[in-house]
Amino acid sequence: MTVKIGIADDHQLFLKSLSVLVNSFPNCNVTVESLNGKDLQHKLELAKDRPDILLLDVNMPVMNGIEAAKVIADKYPEIKMVALSMKDDDTTIINMIKSGCCAYLLKDIHPEELEKALMEIYNRGYYNADAVNVNYRRLIKKAHEQEALSITEKEKAFLKLACSDLTYKQIAAKLNLAERTIDGYRESLFIKLNVQSRVGMVLEGIRRGIISLDECEV
Amino acid sequence: MTVKIGIADDHQLFLKSLSVLVNSFPNCNVTVESLNGKDLQHKLELAKDRPDILLLDVNMPVMNGIEAAKVIADKYPEIKMVALSMKDDDTTIINMIKSGCCAYLLKDIHPEELEKALMEIYNRGYYNADAVNVNYRRLIKKAHEQEALSITEKEKAFLKLACSDLTYKQIAAKLNLAERTIDGYRESLFIKLNVQSRVGMVLEGIRRGIISLDECEV
DNA sequence: CGTAAAAAGGGGAAAATTCCCGGTTATAAT
DNA sequence: ATTATAACCGGGAATTTTCCCCTTTTTACG
Structure with missing residues (x-):
């Protein structure tokens, strides 16, 4: 079994490093790399063999993770998306989840947790990082407040x-x-x-x- | 010839990814990994075989790159230090250079440039990234202004x-x-x-x- | 100790911000 | 067409911010 992974991150060094790391996981294979959401979209269109899971950086120029996630969720509902971010800001988490991401991971997680997350998402469809999922109900409440704005x-x-x-x-x-x-x-x-x-x-x-x-x- | 590399970055995923990447360079070997400046210092003290070059993230908790660079430059003047940062903020660049770093690289550089930079630093002692070094004189001027503050x-x-x-x-x-x-x-x-x-x-x-x-x- | 320098504060005026009364104009829906 | 709705705007007053005159207190140092 091989899980096909796509990665989008504007920091080339991180993108390439992460790609090498993910490729070192026994069951994973990075098939798409992109520096922003727009480029990722373009590559997905052309690809004949689309990734199973996308790792999306939240902050990217041209088209950020939130916008990218919305478009991709609409166009390719079969692709699972994972938000990757530096900070666990409430609003960002809400936005990414609302945009169709099935998980939100912080960039300071351990590689083993990333591997575990990817496997769980592939097999069960979701993964909740302990660090982020502390009080989900509070997040939902905040999301509604945000809505009213x-x-x-x-x-x-x-x-x-x-x-x-x-x-x-x-x-x-x-x-x-x-x-x-x-x-x-x-x-x-x-x-x-x-x-x-x-x-x-x-x-x-x-x-x-x-x-x-x-x-x-x- | 093998260049020993140390890496300090608070984002574990990036740290580990970068480590895998750097290890894939033919002449490089990552010998030290740290999540912050304090821990890095501690590991350098214990190490019998210290790194030739350190890759230092600027923004880290506990002890950031600037403080870490100052201490390390003072204690181990033979170790070359490279600042790694997301943004090319004037003040940050100035601070890192003043703290003893011999190069300042942005995290969105291409892996090949990182390899080139590491080799040049090992062989010649310095490396100037085009992206950062655009107008060095302006930076020096700004550094003096900063001083007066x-x-x-x-x-x-x-x-x-x-x-x-x-x-x-x-x-x-x-x-x-x-x-x-x-x-x-x-x-x-x-x-x-x-x-x-x-x-x-x-x-x-x-x-x-x-x-x-x-x-x-x- | 004496003296210079720095920090803290008094008082007042001009400018900007904040707040609230209203009216007009554009846009869209019924 | 008309009616709702929102965007745009006029003007004035209270508060806050900004600026500049100065004195007193504290600190630093030869």
């Missing part, structure tokens, strides 16, 4: 600019909108994120993954 | 609290200081970090590694 694209664009040294006046100018409009976005974001200040808003936005720290030009 | 412990304590949803009044209360004192810290931090607003200060503080995102209670 739904930050709009405009709010997100504003939030991204608020993550800077600019004043609201300057941000309004950049977006070609009246100051009062910007203020409206701010107001609704305060409510949605449950904060009382711009700093709180920005930090909470980063923490929830609405914006990322490296895309805000300090 | 020296953020005090009090300022740092304030900055940590400023990284929250609290007002300055609330922060002053938490630190048992007058509002005006807090304002003094803010003022000097604005100058040192070259910003005009609290958001800018907080983000710049995070970017420069003065405070970390996970220690600020949003």
Whole structure:
């Protein structure tokens, strides 16, 4: 029996290293490697012999793991997906599970656990890492809260600019909108994120993954 | 000829994967593996046959790459050190080079470049990745600017609290200081970090590694 | 001890942020 | 067409942030 594995990770060194490692597992064989979700999709389309399991990095440029998982789950429901991430951030876990991943693994797991996980997923269809699965019910509750939020694209664009040294006046100018409009976005974001200040808003936005720290030009 | 390699990275999966990869290089042999700088130090002390080259991750718990590099450079000057990091942040590069690393590599390099780098470092003592070495002079300039900063412990304590949803009044209360004192810290931090607003200060503080995102209670 | 330097604080004003009253315009659904 | 709904915006007031004048207290050091 040989399980065909696909891997997507933007860090080439990790991608190749992990590939070598997984290939060293007796029953595994890496058949697809990709640096981002878009490329992975493309390779899956062309492949005549698709992987059984995909290891998806969450943070990738061009197309991240969450978006990639959604598309793949829709197109190839027979492929099992495993999210791989550095941090066990609640929101990220929720998003990946909701996008169709059947497991969420942290990058600091031991290789043996990865092998065990891959085998269990292949045989039983799922695997729950102890480290992540501590309180699943809390996660579900949080997912529902998240649902009620739904930050709009405009709010997100504003939030991204608020993550800077600019004043609201300057941000309004950049977006070609009246100051009062910007203020409206701010107001609704305060409510949605449950904060009382711009700093709180920005930090909470980063923490929830609405914006990322490296895309805000300090 | 066999080059002995030591690796330190807090993500076990990456550590083990990279170890397998490096061992697959014809002239390399991984002799030490560690999950953090403290543990690495300990293993180096015990080892009778020390590595020629160390691959050091920058971000590690307990003791990070920067601190580890300083100690190791001091204790074992014959060991060459290579910084491994995800992002090519100016400040980080400066810190690692200043701590005694002879090269700075990004985690998204190709395995072949890593092999080439290891060989060059072993033979010639240094290696400059094109991706990082774009404008070395600018980095040196920045390093000198950095030098002039020296953020005090009090300022740092304030900055940590400023990284929250609290007002300055609330922060002053938490630190048992007058509002005006807090304002003094803010003022000097604005100058040192070259910003005009609290958001800018907080983000710049995070970017420069003065405070970390996970220690600020949003 | 004396003196310089640094830290802490007082007070006030300008600017930015936060909040709330409303109205207009665009969009979409019935 | 009309009605709901959301996006956009005007203006003013309270609060917070930012900035700059200064004095007092503490610390450091020859």
